[in-house]
Amino acid sequence: MKYKTTKQGHVIKLERGENVIETLTAFCAENNISVGVFQGIGAVERVKIGYYDLGKKEYFFRDEAGVFEVASMQGNVALVDGKPFIHAHAVLSRCDATCECIGAHIKEAFVAVTLEIYLTPLDVSISRKLDGDIGLKLLDL
């Protein structure tokens, strides 16, 4: 993982084999970023991707071993238990002739080729708090 910091935000390159969520979380912790937003493009593999089942109040995840292009990644950073927590969604496209997409919440993913992230820190304090009706830790604004 390498990065350059600009006046507006951080340009981050995640490298082959790195755990996307863990590496971004560590970056935020080390740089005192408690709140922010990001976007990213690249390619990942060994992905746990899924959705929240509102009826069952639990996530469903599927495992994808192979390489996908990250056609889109969007996410944010907010505090959970006082530590930066990454919430990331992505659209992944199959690396075959179809270029078909799957998408949703990214629980885990490892960089396959490269992942180019642009992260904007925000000068505000925002935590996530359990919403009993929804069953998730939502932004507490």
Place this chain on the structure above:
Amino acid sequence: MKYKTTKQGHVIKLERGENVIETLTAFCAENNISVGVFQGIGAVERVKIGYYDLGKKEYFFRDEAGVFEVASMQGNVALVDGKPFIHAHAVLSRCDATCECIGAHIKEAFVAVTLEIYLTPLDVSISRKLDGDIGLKLLDL
């Protein structure tokens, strides 16, 4: 709908049942935001999603009743008839084991779980104006 304002932009949480486009439009009107850009992730339901048929010069929309993850949402704000107008595109993924995506222009959507938006106001005046060749109100730059 709840929000926090930072130096750079607004972090907005739309809540279960809220009309996405109407709520964002009202937020912009109340906060004197006439131009801006946004991104968002979350989950929505009762969606009207579709595309512009350039040959027929009309939109085609399909209705989706069920819940979809918002794998990606991008949009902008500009003035139409002197009022803020939201132009939003999204990639929605099915909340089933396929995680398959549909995408395009969002005419209407209601928040299913949560929708986390980051909106950057821009300090410029931009209106939309009917382009006769295209048949749509495009950005008048």
Place this chain on the structure above:
Amino acid sequence: MKYKTTKQGHVIKLERGENVIETLTAFCAENNISVGVFQGIGAVERVKIGYYDLGKKEYFFRDEAGVFEVASMQGNVALVDGKPFIHAHAVLSRCDATCECIGAHIKEAFVAVTLEIYLTPLDVSISRKLDGDIGLKLLDL
């Protein structure tokens, strides 16, 4: 192509028939933007879209003649051989009743209806450099 410049970034409208990557590249060159990030929505046609095959160390591209909505576009600008180079990924949805998506790296695309881009220049110098292991010019941070 038309644009308005704000304190934060550039709002750009690409017009029907324009080559997306070439036009953005020329815009960056003319405005001395060597590094930046962007997002965009609209519709394109005559697209070369594809993925990087890490095993073969080469891109595979497919050609799509017809019109697709740009459900999502994200990208960045960095220097290659001292000149601004555009790296863009997109999720494109079929302009038919399915609204199905394909996505990945965009080598070429022409504007079909309009393409509304928001580009943030970044005050830092970043070049791309060939990574021998990966076989691509990655961000040199």
